Amino acid sequence: MPVIIDGTNGITQAGEFNSDSSFGFKNRIINGAMVIDQRNAGASVTPTVDATYVLDRWATGLSVASKFSVQQNAASVTPPTGFSNYLGATSLATTSLSATDYYLIYQKIEGFTTSDLMWGTANAKTVTLSFQVYSSLTGTFGGSLANSAQSRNYPFSFTVSTANTWTSVSITIAGDTTGTWIGATNGTGIIVRFSLGTGTTYSGTANAWTASSFIFAPTGATSVVGTNGATFYITGVQLEVGSTATSFDYRPYGTELALCQRYFIGFTNTVFGGTNNRIATGAGGGTTLVRFSFPFPTAMRAAPSVTMSGTPRAEAGSAINITSASAAGMNIYSAGVDANAASGLTAGTAYAMDTGSGGYSFSAEL
Secondary structure (H helix, E strand, O other), rough: EEEEEEOOOOOOOOOOOHHOOOOOOOOOOOOOOOOOOOOOOOEEOOOOOOEEEEOOOOEEOOOOOOOOOEEOOOOOOOOOOOOOOOOEEEEEOOOOOOOOOEEEEEEEEEEEHHHHHHOOOOOOOOOOEEEEEOOOOOOOEEEEOOOOOOOEEEEEEEEEEOOOOEEEEEEEOOOOOOOOOOOOOOOOEEEEEEEEEEEHHHEEOOOOOOOOOOOOOOOOOOOOOHHOOOEEEEEEEEEEEEEOOOOOOOOOHHHHHHHHOOEEEEEEEEHHHHOOOOEEEEEEOOOOEEEEEEOOOOOOOOEEEEEEEOEEEEEEEEEEEEOOEOOEEEOOEEEEEEEEOOOOOOOOOOOEEEOOEEEEEEEEEO
């Protein structure tokens, strides 16, 4: 059953841990304190398509475009004690939910990070999900946990009793002893979702495992998108082994960034700040082609895809605008990128790549 806990008395104090989480990677959520935002650097995003990533590791789900926005530190609201950042969602319309509508914030956790939970077996471990939440609405909110196929789902509920006040929430969930759960692979191990509004098709009985597919929230959960301008802010998200919520697992900023970079790396002005940042070297392959090599700061989950933004430039005395780019030999440690220009390049000439007005990003998200 869900439990609302006091921010100082309900969570085990620093230095006290669940026995199964005493060493190593206690919190299975990455960027639970919402400190990393490589893509947007705190700018507001209005998702228009499903699976739009906002803050690092956090994505949005939706059935209809442009019904809410997401932003790191979305308003002049002080984060809860001990935190500097939060993920803020704001409703952009008064949206009446149809049966098949859904609006979500979620994170997919890699199988390598969850395999020790042994879900899908008789030895499935109990976990506790805890977080801090702040909303302009009151009522019973919800979300769910799911396997990679979304054929096993656990809708959970929690209560916000006082509007515009940070509330600590702890939910203990017995591990699923049935169903198919990904083991120690780089696929999706567990999906953790928070609902901003879910129709009846994707709603189910709270606080119980179900074999019904695609259950995003408990029946009757509060709809944030049902009220224009309504807000839902969250931070301190932690998923850990055990039946008690312990103190939040703060990791050094560099460690948290490296964990995020396993899934997304930005060689862009958004990440570096300013413009025209030098990011790679390469050689001309003709008058319209130069191939660059990007070494990654950490091994990525899988060979990534590349996206070019703005107008990067190839430099060898003068700067030549790049018009398009494509992958040319991706692996988990580095990327080869073929960059194309209208003209002006020279075969065999060494070039430096700078971000120009944009840059390149590499994604290996689940």
